[in-house]
Amino acid sequence: MIDLTKKLKYMVQKKEIIKKLRSTGLRPTKQRILIAQNLFDREKTFHFTVESLNKQINKKGKEKISLATVYNTVEAFTKAGHIKEILTSKSKSYFDTNIRSHHHFYDEDSKELTDINYNQVKLSKVPHPPKGKKIKNLEVVIRLQK
Amino acid sequence: MIDLTKKLKYMVQKKEIIKKLRSTGLRPTKQRILIAQNLFDREKTFHFTVESLNKQINKKGKEKISLATVYNTVEAFTKAGHIKEILTSKSKSYFDTNIRSHHHFYDEDSKELTDINYNQVKLSKVPHPPKGKKIKNLEVVIRLQK
């Protein structure tokens, strides 16, 4: 990594991305490589939605990628473990008549939620909220699988 | 609560529901009362989606409630604090390139997610998963508000 020109660095990153894709059985297509570069060739990790990723990729005059492909790719990357989906309930809102502070198991197989009793979870350290913000609520979700 | 007939018990529960609604400035309409009975007159707390609640209410030959009203009512009850919405990202899926176990702030005002460093949160007690299931992942989400 000493003294690589931009071009070289780019080529190395691309090789690595191709390796990463292959390592999980994903064909390194032009589109997947481009998306992977957008996702992984960064200093910091980042959060995105399919919509925001799609915008980002298709804004510059560059090659366009179809929205369907962005969806497919994000799903494939998630399954492969290259990215991770953050706590959501698959586009459906879940509600609970239990309004005390408590936690949940979320069963990935059955998509079912179960309460975890408040005293079954203990947090011994919690971060300070950013300035100007208050903690409204803290929730632990434990995802289950067979 | 000694020896109440079903009818009496029902009337008391209804009174209580009306009080509950009024206590948060919600007019106790026929529809809200019916929905509240479905939600709160139970042994255990329970989890539901608008869809499931709507089905449940409208299945029996009884009075029908419009889907729009179920949506309105669930929103009103949530705002009033009678029910609570479980971790979701408002019908949009969020993804993260950070696949290490880590946690998030979710800013309710800006709808933005921020990473919380793994070592900023410590759990001193975690429940056992149900039989036949494994913990795939544990995530803490701290919701922020101004």
Added chain:
DNA sequence: TTTGTAGTTTAGAATTATTATAAACTAGAT
């Protein structure tokens, strides 16, 4: 190198959850 084929991309249609609209209805104050 050419070829065959399974895997992939694509535009557009279909689906699903949710929100908006605007007219009809109603709880409750006067």
Added chain:
DNA sequence: ATCTAGTTTATAATAATTCTAAACTACAAA
């Protein structure tokens, strides 16, 4: 009994996501 702001309702509109089926492509095998 009447009035009115709050509520309900059917329906349309929107938004995220999934489906479809035809065109394309990576790459294994000849």
